[in-house]
Amino acid sequence: MRVGVDTGACVGSGQCAFLAPEVFDQREEDGVVELLREEPPEDRRQAVLRAARSCPTHAIRVTEP
Amino acid sequence: MVASLPTGRRAGRPFDPPAGLAELRERRPLSRLGYPDGHEGWLVTSHALVREVLADRRFSARAELQHMPVPGMPEPWPAEPGVFGSMDPPEHTRYRRLLAGRFTVRRMRLLTERIEEATGERLAAMERQGPPVDLVGALAQPVPARLICELLGVPYDDRERFQRHTLDLFRLGASPEETAAAYTTVHEYVRELVAAKRAAPTDDLLSDLLGSDLTDEELVNIGFVLLGAGLDTTANMLALGAFALLEHPGQAEALRDGDLADDAVEELLRYLSVIPFTVRTALEDVELHGERIRAGETVTVSIPAANRDPARFADPDLLDLTRASGGHVAFGHGVHQCLGQQLARVELRVALPALFRRFPTLRLAAPAGRVPLRTDMIIYGVHRLPVAWGD
Structure with a gap:
């Protein structure tokens, strides 16, 4: 799976960093999402999908190759 | 047309959404709703529609x-x-x-130890005092209050000057004069505080913001908003959460013995939904669920109804701390989703298990039906929770 984030839409709620901390972090200065792994390992699939679904501004896009 | 927003809880069902919402959700998840000022707006009760409205920028939050x-x-x-x-x-x-950036997952997790400490102090004080104890005053209010004060840089010892007045702001049916007086008192306090930080900055959020391009007026209002939000939200989740666990002893036991605090917190947030609703107003005509919402019409979204939607959560009226109940809208959705949610999560994750571990025999010290419910407040919960422990 491939993950993309829209930092312009992000409001720094932290849902993604809470649900999938191996894949998402937040910038210190404004809380905006920081993508740690564009291609997360298979065992993080469920967590990443949950994070994408939970994002309050739909700022996470998941594509399957 | 629904004549007015249902707010009454069924007798003996203090944790369930106001009566009538479940039927509406099933029959007509987007209904016309009458407002006290005569406005004819809308009420949304399904999980999917609540999320849709809150994420749609054509619906405005402008007060x-x-x-x-x-x-x-x-x-x-x-x-x-x-x-x-x-x-x-x-x-x-x-x-x-x-x-x-001040409320990130990482920063809030760093507060874990401090929250453990603050919780431990309160639990020790309870033990010294001995049963019965009102859990609201003994634990649920002071722990989040102390934390938001430390975070903002508000001296906790000043709380007489703002705590009661802030709670007054959330009381339904307060007269405009009472609300204005409470507002002025808290506002004046924060204004003095910001001036003091200008003169001598300390190591906290308000002092840090002095270095941004915010005016003092903006800073005072932000301090006011964050203080209010920190004082009366998690406090209600803590007290109502403890009440719910006491009424579901099997769940309390699982929380005490197991390692499910993260899931438990999400499930309690979903199940209890202490913020009853939020409102948005259409900036333009919007087609939604086969209806046309006209520009200027207000939409009320019901948080408790959405969080008990069977289309989203299996067996939604069951409190089950082991379920994966992520996806709830207890913190809202869209750009306004709760700024302090990661702080609330850590506070709940620390304080609730600590309470039930410290007092394994914790029980209500009054009949459940006599616990005073906050049906007169904007944020739901209990006014007092008498508890006892031991033989």
């Missing part, structure tokens, strides 16, 4: 556009500078970006 769905709430007026919750992007975005 002056809203009609309030329950009587006794102050007349909305345009947001003062800094009151970002009542603004739309891009005005909202500037404030949110300034603050979100």
